[in-house]
Amino acid sequence: MFWSSVLKSLLAACVVTEFAVSFVESFTCANSVSINGVYTPYDACETFQACFNQTQELKMPELARSQKFQQKGCATDECTDLAFSATLGGQRTFRYDQQCCTTDKCNQGDTQPSQGPATANGIQCLACYTEPGTLCIPTLLKCTGKETKCASVIGTVAGSSSPASVVMVGTGCATENACNLNMTILGSINIRTFCMSGFPVLPSAPASTGLRPTSISAVPVLIILPLLKVLL
Numbered sequence: 001m002f003w004s005s006v007l008k009s010l011l012a013a014c015v016v017t018e019f020a021v022s023f024v025e026s027f028t029c030a031n032s033v034s035i036n037g038v039y040t041p042y043d044a045c046e047t048f049q050a051c052f053n054q055t056q057e058l059k060m061p062e063l064a065r066s067q068k069f070q071q072k073g074c075a076t077d078e079c080t081d082l083a084f085s086a087t088l089g090g091q092r093t094f095r096y097d098q099q100c101c102t103t104d105k106c107n108q109g110d111t112q113p114s115q116g117p118a119t120a121n122g123i124q125c126l127a128c129y130t131e132p133g134t135l136c137i138p139t140l141l142k143c144t145g146k147e148t149k150c151a152s153v154i155g156t157v158a159g160s161s162s163p164a165s166v167v168m169v170g171t172g173c174a175t176e177n178a179c180n181l182n183m184t185i186l187g188s189i190n191i192r193t194f195c196m197s198g199f200p201v202l203p204s205a206p207a208s209t210g211l212r213p214t215s216i217s218a219v220p221v222l223i224i225l226p227l228l229k230v231l232l
């Protein structure tokens with residue numbers, strides 16, 4: 001009786017091990033970093049989990065500044081596909097695209113940025129962008145393409161929880177999956193986002209309706225208060 005149960009569990013262990021060996025096979029991933037066009041290749045890495053390739057791009061047209069981060073490698077924890085974009089005040093745009101895959105060198109390619117202007121989608125959001133020491137007067141922004149949500153984003157120094165570490169606050173149009181994020185972007189900024197419903201475009205109303213000078217000063221307060229609530 002005793003020995004037969006020992007044999008049974010031994011047999012079970014062998015079967016399980018056999019399964020594990022035949023299912024868990026490692027593979028290699030392309031491994032590189034490219035920051036603003038400066039490309040640094042590394043030796044391919046080996047993983048049992050997933051390869052990832054990621055592109056992050058921040059464009060600030062009025063400062064003629066843009067930052068582009070591209071990274072490929074082996075996922076250290078669970079890898080999830082995530083693609084989103086946002087257009088904030090001052091036409092600052094941010095695009096994030098991460099893809100995960102599980103075959104040898106499957107992360108070698110790069111996404112081609114979609115060409116051609118995106119068309120207005122009928123949603124308008126208050127757009128704003130401010131860094132510490134600057135004031136923002138929100139303007140109405142007509143959203144385009146898949147950016148159908150009005151989002152607020154607050155950026156803090158990654159790794160710091162102090163409210164004094166705020167580096168930017170912005171509002172504008174965003175894709176739906178840009179809502180409710182809590183993640184690090186561009187390697188150094190932690191962003192928290194949330195969305196609210198937009199204003200539908202009224203064809204007969206001029207875009208500035210409702211933004212008479214008297215109401216302008218109240219708007220940044222309205223935008224920033226809920227953001228601070230999130231921080232505290």
Ligand SMILES: *[C@@H]1O[C@H](CO)[C@@H](O)[C@H](O)[C@H]1NC(C)=O
Pocket residue numbers: 053054055097098099106107108109110111112
């Ligand atoms: C990742 O690589 C795949 C396959 O090579 C490619 O199709 C995809 O566009 C890449 N994605 C990103 C975000 O670079």
Ligand SMILES: *[C@@H]1O[C@H](CO)[C@@H](O)[C@H](O)[C@H]1NC(C)=O
Pocket residue numbers: 182183
């Ligand atoms: C946001 O993410 C950070 C780091 O992963 C975590 O410490 C923090 O608790 C998260 N905050 C919320 C509200 O989920």
